[in-house]
Amino acid sequence: MDNESVMENKHTEHIHRDDVGSKMGMWLFLFTELILFGGMFILYAGYRFMYADSFRVAAMRLDTVVGTVNTILLLTSSLTAVLSLAAIQKKQKLFSMYLLVFTIVCGGAFLINKYFEWSTKIHHGFYPRGPEMADLPDGEVVFYGLYYVMTGLHALHVIVGMVFLTFMLVFVYKEKITFDNSQKLENAGLYWHLVDIIWIFLFPLFYLIH
């Protein structure tokens, strides 16, 4: 984050860089993301409490297989993200880049899956103001509202994470990220893992109510 001072002082003998401070800034930012989703989790908990039966019925219409595949995809991408950091710290630049590419591809696959999942739902008329929604009981309407907002917001974070990681890939290639200067990569990784953790909770809450 604070690479400004690093750039400016490149040619001076004393390089001011605070990796811990940079990581702290990233973590604090992650907390705001956690609370942002936390707000949605409060609403989810409240409405699930009010409409327990409708939630169960509505959740039956979601595809558990798609959800499981997406979970595995994100978990795997999280593994390769952290491996790419380990690789760069072991001075294995090329390996680190392969791992980053794999991570981004996993994120892409997750989004493609999500796209087909949403379009199937929309095709069947289950979307806000959609033809099926008028006849549904209140609880199911709320369930789909939460479903679209929470998975949509999550998908948005996946996209942002992929953009971050792409920048990191370029930085590794240009050797702006090296074995002794890898905080940026670690920060991007932290963001990616957080997106993973949020999905770890979304998955059972939407796909596994029976």
Place this chain on the structure above:
Amino acid sequence: MNEVSYLKYEGKHNGLAGWLLSTDHKRIGVMYLAAMIVFFLTAVVFGLLMKFEMLTPGRTIMGPQTYNTLFTLHGVMMIFLFIIPGLPAIFGNFFLPIMLGAKDVAFPRINLLSWYFYIIGALMILASLLFGGGPIDTGWTFYVPYSLRTGTNVTFAVFAAFVLGFSSILTGLNFITTIHRMRAPGMNWFRMPLFAWGLYATAWIQLLATPILGITLLLIMLERIFGIGIFDPALGGDPLLYQHMFWIYSHPAVYIMILPAMGLVSEIIPTFSKKNIFGYGPIAMSSLAIAFVGYLVWGHHMFSTGISDTSRAIFSLLTFLVAIPSGVKVFNWVATLYKGSIDLRPPLLFVLIFIILFSIGGLTGLVLGSLNTDIHLTDTYFVVAHFHYVMFGGMGTLFFAALHYWFPKMFGKMYNEKIAAIGAWTFAIGFNVLYFPMFILGYLGMPRRYYDYLPEFRNLHVISTIGSWIMVTGIFIIVINLLKGFLKKEMITDINPWGGTTLEWTVPTPPPVENFDKIPVITRGPYERDEHK
């Protein structure tokens, strides 16, 4: 290079660009100040117009829809553009790094970004008046379902508040990291100035409460645009959950407003009583305690909405807890003044006005926090009077105190102290004439947010409106006096005009670009005084 003051420094960019692209925390602080004074005065004018409308029963100068718009804008601008960001963004940015013995905040570029978020959000609020379905009329709380149904430009205004939230979050993130990582050698946590403690507690609230408002406002937008059912009762939503979410943020936000202000009091009182602060530890800890308890009491905004009786009792009990750390602070301040050699200069005068106004606001808060009296007083002028005493009498008065305290250091100029004192007294008298009758009006049953009233309330409304004129005269005197000081040709170079003991009084006036030639080594508490001076 470090000889040049931050005002005169010329780097890669000069002139206006040298300010707009500057990552210097001092310039960013001054840019916040400039922007906020404009928005504050605009919102003051809205308030003045509202009071004028209340001069007579029925229509005086405007109809009900205009009045609804005015109280909404007055609230939105005062709260989101002035009271919440005011002290951290202006004085926190300017003085936190200097007080800690650092050259800048931890993330200078993010700091500048945060200013741009603020300006964009503010301009969006103003722009929302000009197009779409017309100016918003929901009140600053955007309660559903009305905010989902009204044809006015809610979607855009809500997005503006969302952007402002980003600005607030980034400032908080920056301050926490700065305080953890950039304190000068020897400055341990308990040698930090109490203003920094106030900002630290505030920053945690900015960080951990603002995202809740963010997501809630986002949902309002999504519901209005796509018809998603989350809060809308017609689609199975629960409007009370909206109110929960809104107040989960907005109650702690009250402490975003007041904690840095309280920290400021703990700076000014030792300086002008020439004494070490009494009870440093309790004051510092009470800031953290207020920040935490602030998360536990939001339900007291919803006592009459139909939430469960159990939760009402719990929230009422927790609300009374806030009085404890607040009381700790007031007692320690008074104990610091006791037997001090008191020098009643303008900053201290504002602080003493604050203590009285804030105590009235705090005590009437207890009346509202207890369930049975709240049923009688909720949504009346009593509430309006209470929160103006707490917020305007609290943060607003201390905003003036901060300006008068740090003005010579920030600009290297001095204002006329006599006129400042006259302004302060006029403000204080006008304030009480304006808001005290509202307590009585509320007790008698005058509801808030109405442009009209029954004839028997007339006398008190007239007194209140006259009070608004006196108070605005006071603000006018204060602002003009400062402006005249600012435009003076002669500079002052006195490093320490008030005899303060914290680090900002050890750097040149106005501070140089890098603040310190050599990072100081701290060997004593922030308010300990040298014997030889």
Place this chain on the structure above:
Amino acid sequence: MEKTHSINYGTYVLVWLGLVALTTLTVAIAGLNLYSLTIIVAMAIATTKSLLVANYFMHVKSDSRVFKVFIVVCIVIFLTMIILTFFDLIFRYPAK
């Protein structure tokens, strides 16, 4: 420059295997009918998975104490919000 996180590839892969195993477990359990226990079991497994990701992939385990304190503060605040909200909901919609 000190090496901050000297965990080798093997540990990460093991953690990943654990995460996949827990995912399988949670899907399998969802097929059983545990009534009110369903949500508790699902949340317990999700919490375990998150702890694994945070401790190993995000290196919280080897980070300095201040990060752990931060995380606890964040979680405590969030739990406070949800618990106080439920003091209203549970008594407003009784016996469900």
